[in-house]
Amino acid sequence: MLNYLLQRLATMVPTLFFVSVLIFGLQQLLPGDPAIALAGEERDPAAIAYLRAKFHLDEPLPMRYWYWASGVLHGDLGESVRIQRPVSDLIVEKLPVTLELASLAILIALAIGLTAGVISAVKRDTAWDYAANVFALWGLSTPNFWLGILLILFFAVHLGWLPASGYVSPFEDLRANLAAMIMPAFVLGNAFAAVLMRHTRSAMLQVLSSDYVRTARAKGLDERTVVLKHALRNALIPVITLGALGLGDLLGGAVLTEQVFSIPGFGKLIVDAVFNRDYSVVQGVVLFTATMYLALNLLADLAYFLVNPRLRH
Amino acid sequence: MRWLVLAAAAALASAAHSQTLRIGLAEDPDILDPTMARTFVGRIVFAGLCDKLFDLDEKLNIVPQLATSSQWSPDNKALTLKLRSGVTFHDGEKFDAAAVKYNLERHKNMKGSSRRTELAPVTSIDVVDPLTVRLNLSAPFAPLLTVLTDRAGMMMSPKAAQAEGEKFGAKPVCSGPFRFVERVAQDRIVLERFANYWNKGEIHFDRVIYQPIVDSTVRLANLRSGQLDFIERLAGSDVAGLKSDSRFKIDRIVEIGYQGITINTGKSELGQKNPLGRDPRVREAFELSLDRRALVQVAMDGEAQPGNQWVAPSNRYYAKSFPIPKRDVAKAKALLAAAGTPNPTVTLMTPTTSDAQRIAQVVQAMTKEAGFDVRIQSTEFSTSLDLADKGQFEAYVLAWSGRADPDGNLQIHLGCKAPLDYSGYCNAEVDELISRERATLDAASRAKIFEQIAAHIEKDRPIVYLFHRHWLWAHTAKLTGLRTVPDGMVRLQGLQMK
Numbered sequence: 001m002l003n004y005l006l007q008r009l010a011t012m013v014p015t016l017f018f019v020s021v022l023i024f025g026l027q028q029l030l031p032g033d034p035a036i037a038l039a040g041e042e043r044d045p046a047a048i049a050y051l052r053a054k055f056h057l058d059e060p061l062p063m064r065y066w067y068w069a070s071g072v073l074h075g076d077l078g079e080s081v082r083i084q085r086p087v088s089d090l091i092v093e094k095l096p097v098t099l100e101l102a103s104l105a106i107l108i109a110l111a112i113g114l115t116a117g118v119i120s121a122v123k124r125d126t127a128w129d130y131a132a133n134v135f136a137l138w139g140l141s142t143p144n145f146w147l148g149i150l151l152i153l154f155f156a157v158h159l160g161w162l163p164a165s166g167y168v169s170p171f172e173d174l175r176a177n178l179a180a181m182i183m184p185a186f187v188l189g190n191a192f193a194a195v196l197m198r199h200t201r202s203a204m205l206q207v208l209s210s211d212y213v214r215t216a217r218a219k220g221l222d223e224r225t226v227v228l229k230h231a232l233r234n235a236l237i238p239v240i241t242l243g244a245l246g247l248g249d250l251l252g253g254a255v256l257t258e259q260v261f262s263i264p265g266f267g268k269l270i271v272d273a274v275f276n277r278d279y280s281v282v283q284g285v286v287l288f289t290a291t292m293y294l295a296l297n298l299l300a301d302l303a304y305f306l307v308n309p310r311l312r313h
Numbered sequence: 314m315r316w317l318v319l320a321a322a323a324a325l326a327s328a329a330h331s332q333t334l335r336i337g338l339a340e341d342p343d344i345l346d347p348t349m350a351r352t353f354v355g356r357i358v359f360a361g362l363c364d365k366l367f368d369l370d371e372k373l374n375i376v377p378q379l380a381t382s383s384q385w386s387p388d389n390k391a392l393t394l395k396l397r398s399g400v401t402f403h404d405g406e407k408f409d410a411a412a413v414k415y416n417l418e419r420h421k422n423m424k425g426s427s428r429r430t431e432l433a434p435v436t437s438i439d440v441v442d443p444l445t446v447r448l449n450l451s452a453p454f455a456p457l458l459t460v461l462t463d464r465a466g467m468m469m470s471p472k473a474a475q476a477e478g479e480k481f482g483a484k485p486v487c488s489g490p491f492r493f494v495e496r497v498a499q500d501r502i503v504l505e506r507f508a509n510y511w512n513k514g515e516i517h518f519d520r521v522i523y524q525p526i527v528d529s530t531v532r533l534a535n536l537r538s539g540q541l542d543f544i545e546r547l548a549g550s551d552v553a554g555l556k557s558d559s560r561f562k563i564d565r566i567v568e569i570g571y572q573g574i575t576i577n578t579g580k581s582e583l584g585q586k587n588p589l590g591r592d593p594r595v596r597e598a599f600e601l602s603l604d605r606r607a608l609v610q611v612a613m614d615g616e617a618q619p620g621n622q623w624v625a626p627s628n629r630y631y632a633k634s635f636p637i638p639k640r641d642v643a644k645a646k647a648l649l650a651a652a653g654t655p656n657p658t659v660t661l662m663t664p665t666t667s668d669a670q671r672i673a674q675v676v677q678a679m680t681k682e683a684g685f686d687v688r689i690q691s692t693e694f695s696t697s698l699d700l701a702d703k704g705q706f707e708a709y710v711l712a713w714s715g716r717a718d719p720d721g722n723l724q725i726h727l728g729c730k731a732p733l734d735y736s737g738y739c740n741a742e743v744d745e746l747i748s749r750e751r752a753t754l755d756a757a758s759r760a761k762i763f764e765q766i767a768a769h770i771e772k773d774r775p776i777v778y779l780f781h782r783h784w785l786w787a788h789t790a791k792l793t794g795l796r797t798v799p800d801g802m803v804r805l806q807g808l809q810m811k
Contacts, residue, residue: 031693031695031696031699031700032693032695032696032698032699033699033702036695036698036699036702037695037698037699038351039351039427040343040350040351040352040427041351041352041353041713041714042351042427042430042431042725042732042733043698043702043732043733044426044427044429044430044732045732046426046429046430047425047426047427047429050424050425051425054425080498082343082344083343083344083482083483083498084344084346084349084479084480084482084483085483085498090498093497093498149528149530149531149534152531152534153534156534156535156538156540157534157537157538160538160539163535163538163540164531164534164535164537164538164540165526165531165534165535165540166500166501166524166526166535166540167500259527259528260528260531261531262499262500262524262525262526262527262528262531264497264498264499264500268499269498269499272341272499275693275694275695276695277695
């Protein structure tokens with residue numbers, strides 16, 4: 001297990017290097033001069049020249065990559081040109097928001113997706129199954145921004161139960177925090193629940209038809225134990241992978257949902273930074289997110305060990 | 314009984330004094346340093362944070378703020394300002410002539426300053442006495458007082474500015490009605506009442522929270538659900554729905570900027586390769602094929618004032634001899650025939666905002682009737698600026714947020730080799746006239762020079778001006794004392810909740 005862990009950690013180093021080159025390289029493909037985009041409406045030539053010099057925009061690409069990469073290795077992700085704050089500060093500020101939103105969304109997705117998936121598989125070809133499929137189709141085909149605005153209009157404007165948008169820290173006011181997060185988390189979780197439901201259903205159908213489940217039934221175990229203890233545990237393996245990938249996606253920022261609900265997370269940060277050509281922010285946040293993604297995949301692999309005893313040997 | 318009444322009165326007074334004003338912004342401001350700041354939305358926050366030497370009133374008159382009066386020297390090359398006494402910065406430092414000198418020099422000299430060109434004619438600043446300062450100019454410069462009503466006139470605490478340097482914007486210290494508390498990027502900027510504000514009788518809120526909410530529907534939903542008291546830039550399409558709700562009020566102001574179509578007449582070779590950039594008759598035909606009133610109705614839901622100059626027809630410097638031309642498709646066709654291009658093709662570069670897209674589509678449809686084949690090239694905003702800067706466009710739908718003095722809408726776009734001269738327009742006579750209007754302090758005489766400039770611009774048409782947008786503000790009907798100044802800033806003095 002330890003060897004496996006070390007091996008996996010070692011492969012992360014070249015991956016991260018490749019990711020850093022890719023992030024840096026792709027960003028250079030963005031059309032538009034960042035100094036012009038940042039110089040504001042007046043675009044004073046002296047201000048543009050200053051920005052070019054300050055952010056090494058007038059130097060060759062390999063040198064610029066070196067400045068950035070060596071800074072990263074020393075723990076310095078650079079500074080936002082637009083608001084002149086260190087990128088690491090912005091990440092620290094946004095990470096808890098994005099983590100909370102992503103975790104709540106995954107919880108909602110798991111609660112809905114797993115339940116619907118299991119019911120749909122166990123009650124195959126019944127009204128329950130069809131209803132779960134309709135639900136999955138609805139979740140997959142509903143655009144986030146549309147559902148978000150509908151929820152805002154209904155729960156915030158019409159009923160006045162929930163705040164329309166914004167974010168309150170849970171340490172400031174937990175109740176207000178949950179009230180602000182429930183709608184965006186549901187919007188995100190809803191789409192992901194549909195995917196989870198479809199995967200859980202197929203995995204469950206496969207497992208339910210396997211020999212050991214038949215044996216369990218033959219032993220006289222009640223259906224509840226067969227489904228929940230024997231079948232679901234095995235069916236969970238692909239679902240865990242999917243959940244980890246989904247969480248990784250959500251940590252990268254749920255761009256539209258954060259925009260609609262004005263949640264100050266990673267997605268909103270990256271979108272604003274791209275439009276303003278705030279290179280350091282885009283590079284820093286994407287690199288951080290990629291690292292998180294790799295770490296989550298590693299965690300998912302470790303979780304297999306816990307779920308599936310065969311893998312431990 | 315008397316105790317009860319007193320207690321109730323105290324409770325009411327306390328409630329009145331613990332009020333928070335929540336303002337929804339359309340974007341997240343950039344750095345909160347008046348020297349470095351570059352965005353329109355940032356100026357809205359500065360209105361609560363940093364007082365300026367002068368301010369503007371609803372009719373764009375210059376009124377005192379931190380400076381109480383101004384006096385030009387006989388040769389108009391020096392401006393003496395008398396300063397308000399008893400003003401302190403948020404950190405307790407005293408506001409005086411030395412602070413003004415420090416601030417103006419910082420605006421002029423700091424690396425990366427966005428105020429440098431605005432104050433370019435100021436060569437030196439003399440402290441005459443603690444409450445008098447003299448600005449020495451290289452040449453007379455009429456727009457200077459107006460420049461001092463914006464960020465170049467904002468005063469920061471010299472002590473804080475020296476200590477923080479480039480980081481000043483992270484925790485700005487000025488002398489405005491509210492002091493900085495915190496900023497969570499893309500979430501909120503919180504200010505609280507400054508107890509020693511020189512004009513504190515006009516301040517009726519304890520805190521102001523600015524919240525950037527980009528989506529206009531969500532911004533409005535926040536207002537409707539009572540989470541915000543005020544929103545700026547209400548979408549024109551939402552006006553009708555909100556008007557019928559008595560809980561809210563809508564205010565509209567004609568902006569000091571404009572929306573226009575910039576034509577590449579000489580920025581690059583491309584300008585001379587297409588008939589629109591090459592031949593003034595084709596540009597005249599293009600303009601004659603437009604019905605600005607219909608354009609405003611369709612593209613802006615009626616929320617703009619049609620215009621054909623760099624200032625709106627309601628502005629005192631509007632050249633009245635050149636009114637908005639009426640649509641004349643027959644004449645446009647005749648002009649195109651005379652130019653030998655009855656069906657010119659024009660690529661219209663258009664930012665991806667919904668307003669710009671709608672404008673481009675309506676212009677496309679209108680000009681088609683005259684024979685134009687307008688091809689819309691939707692381009693992300695930063696990219697479009699870059700292409701415009703390189704002259705890689707034929708025509709460009711571009712808005713300018715505007716400056717209170719007409720010179721700020723003119724020289725920077727149409728002066729020879731000016732920073733925003735995307736058209737590549739260069740007319741020595743216009744440059745000469747701009748120099749003259751800058752050196753003329755008398756408003757009536759300046760207006761005459763602007764008439765002469767308009768004669769050139771209306772003939773050459775490097776920019777086809779279309780209209781002047783309305784700043785649309787929506788707020789709870791309980792909010793009173795709002796001043797609708799055309800610069801679009803939300804002034805907090807006098808605002809209160811009834």
